[in-house]
Amino acid sequence: MREESHERALQLVDKMQVEGLTAAEREELEAHLEICVHCGKRARETELALRAFRAAAPHFDSSLVLRTQMQVRLRAHEIIENAARLRALWISCALSWVLGVVSAPLMWRGFEWVGHRLALSRVVWVTGFALAWVAPAGVAAAIIAWRQAERAIGSRQ
């Protein structure tokens, strides 16, 4: 028998397990294995190795399931709480924005009046107005960024 036919048969032995064979390939392999002891031995070794591999059963600690289910439920509860907190935050942000827009003309007049009373230049009281308007949002953004950074560090540890 030619060397190439053995090589081909051995390739088909592996291919049968990894990808599967076409009908023609299966026929070709079976015909070869009927007359070739060496390739037949390899085919058996492959099957037995895979049988041993499949039979190897890791020991599973069943308490792991309960522990995991508990952790998942805790996390689910946390997610629901966070979502509620986030919803409240969004609502308060929206309300504060509406309130800010509505009160802006009044605040403008208030700053203008204080500016005149204290004889401040226009640049000063306009800057004061801008800061008073932007500051709450800036502080809130800084707090959110700080808390997010803290959470990211916590999850990395």
Place this chain on the structure above:
Amino acid sequence: MNAVEQDAGELVGGLRRRDPALIDYLIEQYRYRLFRYLLMLTGHRHEAEDLFQETWIRVLEKGHQYKARWKFETWLFSIARHLAIDYRRRRQPESLDALLQPVDTGRPLEVEDTDATSAFEQAFQGEEAERVAAALAHLPASYREVLTLRFHEDLELEEIARVVDSPLSTVKSRLYRGLVMLREWLKDIYV
């Protein structure tokens, strides 16, 4: 009732709603398969247990991303794999390149593990456990991974490629090389 046979829409809806009863059921259903996959991937029992828990928490958090066109286990193993890579990256930042290398050197995910044989010996039961444990300890993790997905999980090659995020050719090459190594280690197991 098997989750695979379960109505895909129901599964997608339940995951999106973060239905705790569904997730409890999935943990029960896939407990052994996920743990075996993680053990094969990491070679460490405690690491596999930690990752098992993290994987289900991630399933809870990212459930809305699951698409019914893939089998649930394909998605599940893919999540577990990403977590395993992150876990190693956190523990061994210097091996980041090794973790991410796309070239099939057969050693992505591999770390120095002098105690791998005993880790597998402790984990596996059965008559041939010692021999199988020794063989597994000598196989690179990337080979163990595809072997378990193919021969324990019976996943299609395309599904394996999706889990390991590699081209089909890489998956095949790892499977062929892994099979050769496994056979070498176990060839006289029944003699």
